[in-house]
Amino acid sequence: MELWEKNIRALTGKNEMISERIRQQILQQQGNGIQIQTLNPGREVITVARDGYTWYLNSRLDPDGAADLYARRYTVKPFYKYFIFGFGDGRAVRKLLEKCDDSNALIICEPDAGILAKAFLQFDLEDLILDPRVWFCLSEMKEDIYRTVFATVDYTYIDLLEFCILPGYDVLYTAACEKFIDEVIERISYEVAHRNTYICFNRRIPQNMLFHMKHMIGQRNIAQVKKVLEDAGALDLPAVIVAAGPSLDKNIKDLKQAEGKAFIFVVDAALKTAIREGIRPDLVCTVDPKAPERFYETVGDRELLWCGCSWTNANPIRQYGKKVFYYNSIVPWWDEAIEQELGEPFPKIESGGCVSAEAFQVARYLGFRTIIFIGQDLAFTGGQSHTKGIEGVLGDNDAYIKNRRLKQVEDTEGNLLYTDFQMDFYRQWFEKKLEHHGDFLCVIDATEGGAKIKGAQVLTLKEAIRQKCRKQVDVYPMIKDLPPAFDERQRARLYRRMEQWNDWKREFEQELQRGILLEERLREEAHTLDAGQTAKRLKEIARQNYTINHHPMIDWIVMYARKEEADLQKDILAKEDMEIEEMMERSIRLLVSYQEGLPLFEEDLLQAVSR
Numbered sequence: 001m002e003l004w005e006k007n008i009r010a011l012t013g014k015n016e017m018i019s020e021r022i023r024q025q026i027l028q029q030q031g032n033g034i035q036i037q038t039l040n041p042g043r044e045v046i047t048v049a050r051d052g053y054t055w056y057l058n059s060r061l062d063p064d065g066a067a068d069l070y071a072r073r074y075t076v077k078p079f080y081k082y083f084i085f086g087f088g089d090g091r092a093v094r095k096l097l098e099k100c101d102d103s104n105a106l107i108i109c110e111p112d113a114g115i116l117a118k119a120f121l122q123f124d125l126e127d128l129i130l131d132p133r134v135w136f137c138l139s140e141m142k143e144d145i146y147r148t149v150f151a152t153v154d155y156t157y158i159d160l161l162e163f164c165i166l167p168g169y170d171v172l173y174t175a176a177c178e179k180f181i182d183e184v185i186e187r188i189s190y191e192v193a194h195r196n197t198y199i200c201f202n203r204r205i206p207q208n209m210l211f212h213m214k215h216m217i218g219q220r221n222i223a224q225v226k227k228v229l230e231d232a233g234a235l236d237l238p239a240v241i242v243a244a245g246p247s248l249d250k251n252i253k254d255l256k257q258a259e260g261k262a263f264i265f266v267v268d269a270a271l272k273t274a275i276r277e278g279i280r281p282d283l284v285c286t287v288d289p290k291a292p293e294r295f296y297e298t299v300g301d302r303e304l305l306w307c308g309c310s311w312t313n314a315n316p317i318r319q320y321g322k323k324v325f326y327y328n329s330i331v332p333w334w335d336e337a338i339e340q341e342l343g344e345p346f347p348k349i350e351s352g353g354c355v356s357a358e359a360f361q362v363a364r365y366l367g368f369r370t371i372i373f374i375g376q377d378l379a380f381t382g383g384q385s386h387t388k389g390i391e392g393v394l395g396d397n398d399a400y401i402k403n404r405r406l407k408q409v410e411d412t413e414g415n416l417l418y419t420d421f422q423m424d425f426y427r428q429w430f431e432k433k434l435e436h437h438g439d440f441l442c443v444i445d446a447t448e449g450g451a452k453i454k455g456a457q458v459l460t461l462k463e464a465i466r467q468k469c470r471k472q473v474d475v476y477p478m479i480k481d482l483p484p485a486f487d488e489r490q491r492a493r494l495y496r497r498m499e500q501w502n503d504w505k506r507e508f509e510q511e512l513q514r515g516i517l518l519e520e521r522l523r524e525e526a527h528t529l530d531a532g533q534t535a536k537r538l539k540e541i542a543r544q545n546y547t548i549n550h551h552p553m554i555d556w557i558v559m560y561a562r563k564e565e566a567d568l569q570k571d572i573l574a575k576e577d578m579e580i581e582e583m584m585e586r587s588i589r590l591l592v593s594y595q596e597g598l599p600l601f602e603e604d605l606l607q608a609v610s611r
Contacts, residue, residue, distance in 0.1 A: 007120040010129040011136065018116075018138055025117035034114040036122050046089050046118050048172060055168050057088040057115070067091035070167065071099060079160050081105045081152060083184055085177050086166030087116060087136075090125050096164070097131065104133055107152050111139040111169065111176035139176040142436045145183055153187040161188075186432070189425065203600060204289045206559040210608035211314035213330050215321070216338075217494045221485050222307055222327040223347045225283075226366050228478050229263070237475075238262045238370035238444075238468040239363040242279070243356040244269035245377025246384035247449030251461040252277045255374065260476075261469035263368065265359040268295045268316070270375055273389030275299070282476050283307045283325065285359040286316065287351075294393045296320060305479055307362060309351075314608075323480065327362070331555035337497045341490045354426050360433070370442045372464050377450030378427045379409060379419040409451045412458045419451055427451050444468070500552075501605065508553035509598060515544045516591050523584035534580060541587075548591070560597030561590070 004026055012019040033049035039060055048055045059066035070092045074082070076099040087093060087110040097106060110116045116138070119125065128134060137148045153161070163181060170177050229235055240255065240262045242248065252273055258264065259280060266274045266281035268291050274281060275298045284306050291313045299320050306321050309328040317324055327347040329335050338346050349365045352358040356376060363371050375387060385400050386393075394400050404420035409427070411417045419427070434443055434455030445456040446464040459467070486494065522529075522537045529537065548554060 003122075003124060004117075004120045007123075007125045007129060010126045014129065015136055015144070017141060017144055018136055021113055021138060021141070022117050022120055025113045026121060032112070032114040034112070034118050036118055044089070044122055046115060046122075048112075048115070048168075050172060055172060057086075057166070057168055058091060063089065063091055067095045071095035074099075074162065074164065076100050076104060077160070079103045081107065081161050082164050083161065083180070084108045084164045084166065085180055086110060086169035086173075087119060088166050088169075089119055090123055090128055092166055093134075094128055097128065097133065100133060102133070105135065105152060106133055107135045107137070107148060109137050109139060109145060109176075109180045111173035111180075113138055113140065139173070139180065145180065146432075146436065149183050149187045153184065186428075203560065203604065205311055206556060206601065207604045207608065208289055208312060208314045209310045209330055209559075210604055211318065212308075212310050212312065212326065213334060214498065214609060215314075215317065215324070216326045216330075217486060217491050218484055219321075219324045219326060220482055221342075221347055222325045222349070222362060222365065223344070224482050224485065225307075225325055225479055226347075228482065229366055229475060232473055232475060232478060234263070234473045234475050235367045235369065236471055237368070237473055238372050238464075239366070239368040240264045240372045240374065241356055241359045241363065241376065242266040242270045242274060242281070243359075243373065243375035243377075243447075244273070244387045244390060245375040245379075245447060245450055246381045246387060247377050247447045248273055248375030248387040248389075250448050251374060251446070252279065252387075254461045254465065255279055257462075258465050258469045260472055260474040261465070262372070263363075263366075263475060265363065267355040267359055269355065269390055270387060271295055271389075272298050273375075273387045275302070276389060280476065281305070282479065283362075285355055285362065286312050287355050287358045289313055291316070292390075292393045295390060303480070305476075309349075309358075323482075325479075327365070331552075333552045333555075334497075337494060341486055341494060352426075353429065357426055357429060360430070364437070364441070369440060370444070370468055372444045372446050372461075372468065373453075373456070374446050374448075374461055376445065376447045376453070378423045378430075378453070379411070379417050379451040381411075381417060381449040411450060412445065412447075412452045414452075417451070424451070427453060431455055498609070504551070504553050505598065505602065508548075508551050508557070509595070511544070511548050511551060512591050512595050515541070515548055516588055516595075518544055519584045519588050519591070523581050523588070526580040526584070538580075545587075548594075554594075556601055557594045557597045560600050561593035 008019055008023050011022065035047050035049070036044050037047050038044045043063055045060060045063060046057045048057065074096065076096070078101060081104065082096065084093060084106055087108050093106060093108060100106070135148055135152060137145045139145065161184070163184070165177060240258055242255065242265060244267060248270060255264070256277070256279065264279065264282045265285050266279065268284060268286040268288070271284060272295065281304065284304050286306060286308050289311045293315065296316045296319070303322065304320060305323050305325065306317060307325040307327065308317060309326065310330050327349050329348065335346060347365065349361050352361045360371065380401050383401070385397055391397070406418050406420055407424060408416045409419050409424060431454045434441070434453070438455055443456045444464045445453050445458050446461040448460055518541050522541065526534065
């Protein structure tokens with residue numbers, strides 16, 4: 001086996017997409033001006049020819065010494081994650097990794113597949129590739145970068161991140177470097193917003209999740225819709241996402257012409273406007289944990305089809321959700337039970353953050369290749385916040401806008417208009433998605449107002465319907481007739497699985513109490529113990545914390561202690577040289593917050609299950 005094949009095999013186990021890309025790069029012998037220069041045995045250097053100049057990606061005099069010097073720039077700290085732009089010959093990465101412990105991670109973004117291919121051909125990188133602390137991504141694989149960053153950044157660690165740029169890469173690949181940094185920063189922003197959402201809605205999220213956990217047993221899932229669309233040959237239809245921006249009032253009447261020729265998503269905030277104009281949604285999308293009840297006050301006895309996830313406000317689903325198509329996770333042990341009964345994975349869809357972004361993600365999951373936006377202003381078009389269908393729901397229009405953090409952006413005609421930072425965050429989110437999927441996804445902004453979404457084609461709704469709604473396939477009755485996902489025996493088994501909580505609650509409470517006693521004992525006796533005794537006690541506590549953190553109850557209880565968990569864990573990780581007594585004090589506070597969450601969970605469980 002050749003050296004490069006060994007490297008490829010190692011990478012295949014971690015990232016098959018990148019592995020295959022590098023394999024093709026090697027087999028096709030694509031050069032792109034990238035060479036290996038052998039100065040002396042053991043002094044091979046990767047070079048890049050650009051604009052008549054040859055760039056050396058390591059020192060020509062002492063590659064190992066230069067790599068060591070680079071690594072010494074960084075004071076590696078426990079739990080830190082290092083986002084490295086560039087890989088080169090791997091020497092600098094290896095030197096940095098040697099300074100790391102098992103709590104660290106290196107996330108490497110190589111902007112040029114040709115460089116990685118040359119490195120795989122020349123150097124034995126198997127051990128480096130296989131190291132569980134090392135993650136790889138390629139700039140050209142934008143969605144893979146997104147997934148990698150998403151998997152490696154969470155709120156607890158956002159103060160424990162550091163960017164590292166290998167020499168020469170910031171000049172040779174400036175734009176790719178900026179995009180990589182932006183991706184990490186965006187993920188950090190998402191984590192902050194996600195945490196704040198949890199804190200803002202507090203108990204509402206687990207209350208909703210407990211309701212949906214039971215309700216979904218007799219319901220459907222979005223994968224069933226996907227199969228119907230595929231079987232009916234309906235994926236050539238456009239998906240129309242009806243959002244609740246102020247421009248919706250301008251063209252909602254035209255949407256009637258698309259019925260039976262498009263798949264119409266209506267977000268919950270736009271539902272009153274759609275009903276007023278006689279629009280029949282194929283699916284109503286709702287995700288907000290506390291969406292205002294007035295969104296639904298004109299539903300009446302209409303047989304609407306809903307899609308939602310575990311966070312979705314339970315009240316409208318409880319009242320109107322006769323047929324609901326679920327997606328996404330509840331908690332791991334329940335997901336496993338659901339998938340065991342289904343015999344296939346339960347549909348997982350990356351959250352969009354707001355309801356129209358969520359509808360966009362569902363449309364992508366279903367397989368639509370053309371998506372049309374209407375009412376997607378993402379701005380205060382004409383000085384209004386939303387469609388007239390929900391006027392007053394968020395209070396006085398002018399007062400609502402005045403209290404937002406405002407900024408100006410371009411509209412579709414190049415003029416400036418006001419938006420707020422939250423809506424502009426979603427606008428940028430859409431632009432990134434369009435950039436990632438532009439090769440196979442056509443997105444048309446038929447809002448006829450609002451902020452410009454880069455990458456979307458701007459058309460009137462009438463023109464979008466004329467161009468794209470040419471095929472007649474009415475999928476609504478097909479979806480409406482879909483049976484529940486589980487038969488009677490499967491439902492009975494799932495209801496029995498829910499009864500495990502009674503045993504788990506008692507068991508979890510005992511584990512918490514044992515953990516607190518162990519930590520209190522160490523806190524009180526730490527000053528009398530030598531290093532060996534302290535280490536032994538800490539190992540015992542670590543084993544107990546592992547038991548707690550892997551207990552089936554933990555995924556629920558942390559929802560009642562989200563702020564305490566994030567703040568305390570972050571503080572423990574970030575503060576250096578913390579005394580044992582202080583560390584135990586903070587850890588005890590976290591376990592006590594879990595204890596305090598148990599009666600709240602029992603109260604919410606009783607209410608959800610008894611209905």
